[in-house]
Amino acid sequence: MAPLYLLAIFSICVYHITASLMFTGQTLLLNDIPYYVPATPLITLPSSSFLADFDSAEGLVPVTVVALPTSNFSLSILEAVVSGFGVDDVWNEGFLEAILIQSIGGSAVTYLNTSFTLPGANETSTVYVLSSNGSASTIPSGPYFASNTGSLYQPLRLYSDFAGAFTQPLVSGPNGTYTALPANIAGIQSPAVGVPSRLYYTQTPQQPLAGIRLGVKDIYDVAGVKTSDGNRAWYGFYPPATANAVPVQRLVDAGAVIVGKMKTSQFANGETATADWVDYHSPFNPRGDGYQDPSSSSSGPGAGEGSYPWLDLGLGSDTGGSIRGPSQVQGLFGNRPSHGLVSLEGVMPLAPQLDTAGFITRDPNIWVEAAKVLYADLPFYDTYPKTLYTVDFPTSGDDEADAVVLDFLGKLEDFLGTTSTALNLSTLWSTTKPQGVDADLDDFLNITYPILISKEQTMLVRDPFYAAYAAAHDGRRPFIDPAPLIRWAFGDSYPNSTLTDAITNKTIFQNWWSSQVQLNDSITCSNSLLLYTAGAETVYRNEYNGPPQVPAGFSPSRISPFASNPDFVIPIGEAAYNSTITLHTEYLPVTVDILAAKGCDGLIFSLVQDLKEAGIVNTSLTGGTIYGGEILLR
Numbered sequence: 001m002a003p004l005y006l007l008a009i010f011s012i013c014v015y016h017i018t019a020s021l022m023f024t025g026q027t028l029l030l031n032d033i034p035y036y037v038p039a040t041p042l043i044t045l046p047s048s049s050f051l052a053d054f055d056s057a058e059g060l061v062p063v064t065v066v067a068l069p070t071s072n073f074s075l076s077i078l079e080a081v082v083s084g085f086g087v088d089d090v091w092n093e094g095f096l097e098a099i100l101i102q103s104i105g106g107s108a109v110t111y112l113n114t115s116f117t118l119p120g121a122n123e124t125s126t127v128y129v130l131s132s133n134g135s136a137s138t139i140p141s142g143p144y145f146a147s148n149t150g151s152l153y154q155p156l157r158l159y160s161d162f163a164g165a166f167t168q169p170l171v172s173g174p175n176g177t178y179t180a181l182p183a184n185i186a187g188i189q190s191p192a193v194g195v196p197s198r199l200y201y202t203q204t205p206q207q208p209l210a211g212i213r214l215g216v217k218d219i220y221d222v223a224g225v226k227t228s229d230g231n232r233a234w235y236g237f238y239p240p241a242t243a244n245a246v247p248v249q250r251l252v253d254a255g256a257v258i259v260g261k262m263k264t265s266q267f268a269n270g271e272t273a274t275a276d277w278v279d280y281h282s283p284f285n286p287r288g289d290g291y292q293d294p295s296s297s298s299s300g301p302g303a304g305e306g307s308y309p310w311l312d313l314g315l316g317s318d319t320g321g322s323i324r325g326p327s328q329v330q331g332l333f334g335n336r337p338s339h340g341l342v343s344l345e346g347v348m349p350l351a352p353q354l355d356t357a358g359f360i361t362r363d364p365n366i367w368v369e370a371a372k373v374l375y376a377d378l379p380f381y382d383t384y385p386k387t388l389y390t391v392d393f394p395t396s397g398d399d400e401a402d403a404v405v406l407d408f409l410g411k412l413e414d415f416l417g418t419t420s421t422a423l424n425l426s427t428l429w430s431t432t433k434p435q436g437v438d439a440d441l442d443d444f445l446n447i448t449y450p451i452l453i454s455k456e457q458t459m460l461v462r463d464p465f466y467a468a469y470a471a472a473h474d475g476r477r478p479f480i481d482p483a484p485l486i487r488w489a490f491g492d493s494y495p496n497s498t499l500t501d502a503i504t505n506k507t508i509f510q511n512w513w514s515s516q517v518q519l520n521d522s523i524t525c526s527n528s529l530l531l532y533t534a535g536a537e538t539v540y541r542n543e544y545n546g547p548p549q550v551p552a553g554f555s556p557s558r559i560s561p562f563a564s565n566p567d568f569v570i571p572i573g574e575a576a577y578n579s580t581i582t583l584h585t586e587y588l589p590v591t592v593d594i595l596a597a598k599g600c601d602g603l604i605f606s607l608v609q610d611l612k613e614a615g616i617v618n619t620s621l622t623g624g625t626i627y628g629g630e631i632l633l634r
């Protein structure tokens with residue numbers, strides 16, 4: 001008898017294995033849109049028998065929850081509310097199979113099991129009332145999957161990271177930790193990234209960033225997740241972080257939703273696509289022909305903000321240009337803040353005297369709200385200085401990018417009611433430099449930056465890493481990309497006392513800047529605003545550039561690292577070029593940098609908001625240009 005025989009086999013095969021078995025959620029398609037349904041439900045409904053009537057996938061029914069006050073409840077209000085859900089990128093009409101009303105306050109409503117056809121929808125939804133008293137905890141409105149056991153799950157919509165901007169997409173795990181998103185969709189070297197519906201969130205004074213989708217440069221610790229610092233050996237060697245870095249925690253506490261870690265060039269050093277990026281492939285800049293360098297080191301946040309409408313905010317870091325570069329070449333708002341506005345505990349250092357945490361984003365309003373959270377108690381100002389300086393500005397608009405810059409300058413002058421003054425920093429330095437300093441500006445600061453970053457990073461990052469790795473791997477050295485190696489070797493070629501010289505030179509420059517160029521002002525915070533521009537040059541990622549260079553020399557981008565003052569990038573337009581890739585006219589973003597005295601970040605944030613109000617700057621869009629359009633590399 002076969003059944004008995006099978007039973008016998010079974011009884012022989014019972015071993016006492018202690019398996020660790022863990023459900024990690026599931027994926028499904030609704031109207032061809034991919035979703036991830038997490039393992040843990042938001043809530044379990046007291047009764048779910050009504051769901052038995054609906055189409056389901058493995059017991060999951062798509063439903064829409066609508067939280068409505070009972071006081072003025074009616075089907076027409078329900079209609080009005082649900083028809084507004086179409087703006088959300090996670091909700092789709094498939095979630096209208098059933099509508100669950102979360103009725104807030106007051107007495108019961110009477111629409112249980114009412115058939116209901118929404119305008120624009122072809123099929124009838126059935127409306128159920130979830131609870132009809134004020135004491136039940138509110139379930140946020142939006143798309144859900146309900147199981148036949150009553151579990152109500154908040155799904156994530158899955159998007160492809162086609163620009164290669166992420167190192168690791170994340171979902172929240174237990175106890176405030178994060179874990180890898182266990183889901184994927186089609187795409188070569190393009191992991192799926194999951195985002196929650198915006199409908200769940202209401203921004204409040206306590207949660208000003210509620211629902212803001214945040215990507216975090218992979219030099220910041222995120223609890224439960226390994227940090228890579230852009231280096232494969234580092235990622236493999238060190239255990240997951242046990243806590244969020246301080247800047248990350250501030251954003252999470254304010255309601256930001258971490259959707260993943262984003263690419264950094266290695267150890268936040270400057271790398272140019274493609275050859276320098278040995279350990280991980282450089283992200284793709286979506287602008288123009290799609291084969292321009294995305295700049296570094298906050299390359300992931302820059303490429304991601306330029307590419308993905310579903311990503312609101314990138315947390316980057318800037319030591320010598322790592323937020324400003326990606327913001328410039330991708331045409332985004334990016335801020336290098338005044339030094340020291342937020343603790344960098346839990347963030348990999350490059351040079352603590354210069355390291356800062358800031359944002360890359362398309363939207364100046366999100367930018368300001370996020371800054372208020374990250375730099376708590378930042379003062380804002382509404383009166384602007386009348387002194388406006390330019391450094392190394394074009395003098396004629398013959399070149400298209402130069403014309404855009406001069407046009408912006410004219411509008412800013414009108415807005416401020418002033419005329420700008422061109423500053424020649426070398427000349428100003430030689431006439432006003434501190435006593436006892438003979439060197440001209442270029443000599444004084446030529447090696448200050450490369451000495452600071454190399455001496456500090458070798459001491460704080462390289463040496464402990466090499467020692468620990470060698471101890472664990474029989475004396476072996478980990479692989480390091482050429483750019484950090486060349487910089488570290490430069491530091492090694494100087495005596496340790498050079499670091500003291502570099503700090504001295506930096507401090508002298510900072511004091512000179514705050515006493516001769518941008519001074520504190522009791523009304524306008526900074527006595528002046530200062531502009532420079534990065535132009536709109538092509539840097540093709542399919543060209544070989546030779547070995548990376550030590551970042552010596554002085555340029556306007558070095559002012560803020562040395563003077564510790566804010567330097568914000570503002571997109572102002574675009575300029576055409578003839579692409580050697582597409583053999584077609586393409587467009588690159590044009591930006592300006594605005595600087596103020598140290599501590600006057602709020603002044604620049606206010607100015608940008610006022611310039612937006614005045615139509616002089618605009619929100620940047622994702623796409624082939626800052627005004628939108630197809631991304632060619634997709």
Ligand SMILES: *[C@@H]1O[C@H](CO)[C@@H](O)[C@H](O)[C@H]1NC(C)=O
Nearest residue numbers: 069071072073077078080081
């Ligand atoms: C419901 O009523 C309140 C005040 O009674 C009102 O403020 C609100 O706009 C109403 N909601 C809708 C959706 O009409």
Ligand SMILES: *[C@@H]1O[C@H](CO)[C@@H](O)[C@H](O)[C@H]1NC(C)=O
Nearest residue numbers: 031092093094120121122123
């Ligand atoms: C509803 O039906 C119309 C006509 O058949 C069709 O064009 C439209 O795409 C349908 N809408 C939805 C949301 O399915």
Ligand SMILES: *[C@@H]1O[C@H](CO)[C@@H](O)[C@H](O)[C@H]1NC(C)=O
Nearest residue numbers: 046131132133134135136137
């Ligand atoms: C309100 O609803 C909740 C959940 O259904 C229930 O536990 C509670 O007893 C109800 N409260 C009142 C006052 O009816």
Ligand SMILES: *[C@@H]1O[C@H](CO)[C@@H](O)[C@H](O)[C@H]1NC(C)=O
Nearest residue numbers: 022040173174175176177224
């Ligand atoms: C969460 O933290 C609590 C208290 O520290 C601990 O008891 C529990 O096991 C943790 N849960 C998980 C899933 O790690």
Ligand SMILES: *[C@@H]1O[C@H](CO)[C@@H](O)[C@H](O)[C@H]1NC(C)=O
Nearest residue numbers: 391392393423424425426427
């Ligand atoms: C600044 O002045 C010096 C000395 O006159 C000159 O060599 C240099 O070209 C000037 N720089 C700019 C940007 O005009």
Ligand SMILES: *[C@@H]1O[C@H](CO)[C@@H](O)[C@H](O)[C@H]1NC(C)=O
Nearest residue numbers: 442443446447450550552553
């Ligand atoms: C600046 O330093 C670099 C690196 O040591 C050196 O190659 C270059 O000649 C220096 N430039 C000046 C102006 O001193």
Ligand SMILES: *[C@@H]1O[C@H](CO)[C@@H](O)[C@H](O)[C@H]1NC(C)=O
Nearest residue numbers: 439444447448451501502505
């Ligand atoms: C500091 O400035 C002196 C000139 O005063 C210069 O010779 C030296 O190279 C500078 N050193 C560093 C590390 O910046």
Ligand SMILES: *[C@@H]1O[C@H](CO)[C@@H](O)[C@H](O)[C@H]1NC(C)=O
Nearest residue numbers: 455458459460463495496497
């Ligand atoms: C220079 O500093 C490094 C890092 O602190 C240290 O390991 C090294 O011994 C120092 N070298 C000298 C010559 O003091």
Ligand SMILES: *[C@@H]1O[C@H](CO)[C@@H](O)[C@H](O)[C@H]1NC(C)=O
Nearest residue numbers: 400575576577578579584585
């Ligand atoms: C592109 O090439 C055409 C033809 O050579 C030329 O007329 C045009 O000025 C070029 N445009 C740009 C932006 O360089």
Ligand SMILES: *[C@@H]1O[C@H](CO)[C@@H](O)[C@H](O)[C@H]1NC(C)=O
Nearest residue numbers: 514519520521597598599600
């Ligand atoms: C100017 O203000 C900044 C920030 O408030 C402060 O750090 C700096 O010490 C002030 N400088 C002077 C000269 O008062």
Ligand SMILES: *[C@@H]1O[C@H](CO)[C@@H](O)[C@H](O)[C@H]1NC(C)=O
Nearest residue numbers: 571572573615616617618619
């Ligand atoms: C901003 O948008 C307004 C309105 O669409 C437009 O007139 C203006 O030219 C734009 N400004 C920039 C800098 O793109």
